[in-house]
Amino acid sequence: MLKQFETHFKTLGYREPTAIQTAVYEPLASDHNVLGLAPTGSGKTVAFTLPALANLLPGDGTQLIVLEPSQELAIQTSRVMRDWAKLLDLQVLALTGGANVKRQTERLKKRPEVIVGTPGRVLNLVTDRKLKLHLVSLLIVDEADDLLTGETLDTVRSIAQAAPADVQLGFFSATDTPILHELDQWFGQTVERIDVREQDQTQGVVRHGLLQVGMGKRDQMLKRLLALPNFRALVFFKQASTLRHTATKFYHEHVSAASLTSDLRQVQREKALQDFRQGRIRLLLTTDVAARGLDIPKLPAVINYDLPTQVNEYVHRVGRTGRMGEPGQVISLGDDHDLRDLKKLLKETDYELVPLYFNGRALSTERPVAAKKTSVATPVANRTTAQAPTETPVAKPQQRQSRTGSNAVPVPTPTKKKKHKNRHSKNKGMRKKWRDRDTQK
Template sequence: MTKSLHNFPDFIQTAWNKSGFTSLTDIQERALPDQVDNKDMIIESPTGTGKTLAYALPALSKLNPGIKNAQVLFLAPTRELAMQIYEVCQKFTENSGLSGASLIGGANMQRQLDKLKKKPQYIVGTPGRVKELIQNKKLKVHDVKTIVIDEADHIIEAGFNGDVEQVIGATLKDRQLVFVSATINKKTEDWSRKLAVDPVVVKVQKEAVESQVTHTFMVSDYRDKVDNLRKLIRHTPDIKAMVFINSSMKMDEFASKLEYKKIKLGVLAGNSTKQERQKVLNDFKNGKIPVLLTTDVATRGLDIPDITHVVHFELPEDVKQYVHRSGRTGRMGKEGTVVSLVTKAELSSVKKWTAKMNVTLQKQNLEKGQVVIEEINKTSYNERGFKQDTKVSQQKTSVSKKNRESDNKRS
């Protein structure tokens, strides 16, 4: 048990130990004390750095079992993210006598009203549904002491900031506000500061996590990308890949071609129904399907553990989007691989992005049924944006189990 959690309730300490965690991440170490002291906060921490626990643990630690009303509100821009937060809260309030409720848009209203009759002490929901229930006097918030707004930048992008402001306005002025996001731009920070009172700003980088991720590319004509993806899936043992496509219009076409080649996969698009999304996500998380085809919009806020590969089937718009997608593998210090399927014309973009990130880019080939990685010359960019090449010796590394075993015998 880490010292920072010694003063937390026993149920949190028990859940922490049961989870197998041995130490706090950087964002947890830096964000916990000020939240425990009830300070308003703005937290920026990349995907995969443990930020959910960074805000959930201090909020849950202050819940009073004797007060049978909502005391903490967690707001999220998507149903999926809200449910993930709810699952974390359930896990860390086990055997505590505390209860919670998920209030998300698109779900059955009567069931949510039934949950509220049980007087939950914490609420996890989407801004529109929470606002609606408050306005209809079904959700009482006079005992709310903490409001956490997760993925604050996406809240603004989706146009939910007005709903959030109305939820905040319905609570007493001495409540604590915590704004959290993987990336906080000026617009998001200005909005957060407008609502918060002298907020403490904590921002962390993701250096330790990214060091475990291998960035690679495969070159082909656009029409051959599907076949390269099929080969990658076939010849990579125990793959669990999230494949990004820019437009949902092409998803069915690509999925049909892969399924014709007997590749098991799921499709997560922005127009998927709630039931379709939940089934696909559960099948992917549980390993029933090794590949998930998706768009950036469809995966906002999702936290899926143990993804081995992120595949940029179609390139993102910029380096920021590349980093965000790529961050879904190699989480919490685990190893991961990023594969960009590119045409010759697209390769320069990937080289430039990885150089700016100061990571090595490697070429990936398929040779005799094996995936082979070959390091290329690394191109960096100076402060004025001009290329400066650094020579790197070439070496080939097979990632197939069979090849690793033969290499060991030769050595």
């Protein structure tokens, strides 16, 4: 590690490098193609930043491309890399979709050494010849398990093909997927696999709880959770329509919440994320696409409003809390059927799912016991007096007694129902009287 990096490392309060940072530094610095697998929150961004920046030449044009799956993650990564790059007089530029293209093109004229962007925007600028990759020596694909799927895989490969044939490749991910075992075939180069998920010790104690709540009462449960002291949570939705419905309701009810979705403008997304990080809002409603890889320091909880359907989704969601040794809480909402399916989905993992119950203003793993109603017994000494009959009831005139004896229960005398005469029946009788009178005449 460079001396500048060592000094800054200590300034930031880090005691020692994490397992992934130690494992990939030498291979990346030595121009090896690397696949780094490490848990969420283990410092993967710094792991590829330090060796990648160490080989760059200031003022020599764009030499490093880092691809991220979302605008938020690209901006977050660019800020981390910029903090280290300034120690070596290197420039970092973020290129994301949704931002002003002309402004990005003008900044490219300053020839930044590092580009951090989303695949779509980077490829568009390469195709338009606004971004030239002939000097690129290293291509980093972060969140590779997500980027190397569907159409995005073709986009990433196109960017790699636009770079020099001997470009160095780096792939990083928290979860393993089948395509990560086929990188040699897809990119035509041998990739060294470095997996430190078993050795990593950065994850804090995270409790995984199941809270049985029906779909119609989940919004109400979110508001009840806000009554917990110092509670903040990243809330994951499956459908954007459900998220918007909850966000609109919370807005009118003045609940401390904001949305983070892919259809919002970049300025709105940045503001929501910044407000959440600084504690101005307490619930950030989001989807898997928008919140993947986000680093939110000391996040107390993650809530699964809609349960994930794949193990990788659950891993990345819960990885937002319990980062860098901090404790965390995962709360999964659903009915009995939903929670049973989640247990079945995660049965091959090490996650221990326990039932949660809301007792007053606290979450507990113990089922609340309903208070039993205590009946007051009549004292034995007074029981005869209390149960003795006072006087035999006398039948009222309008009641008649049955023939079984004097102790029979009085039966009320049925009253004759008065026949109602309407105007039509009255006129009918008058008409008959008139007809009889005319006949007599």
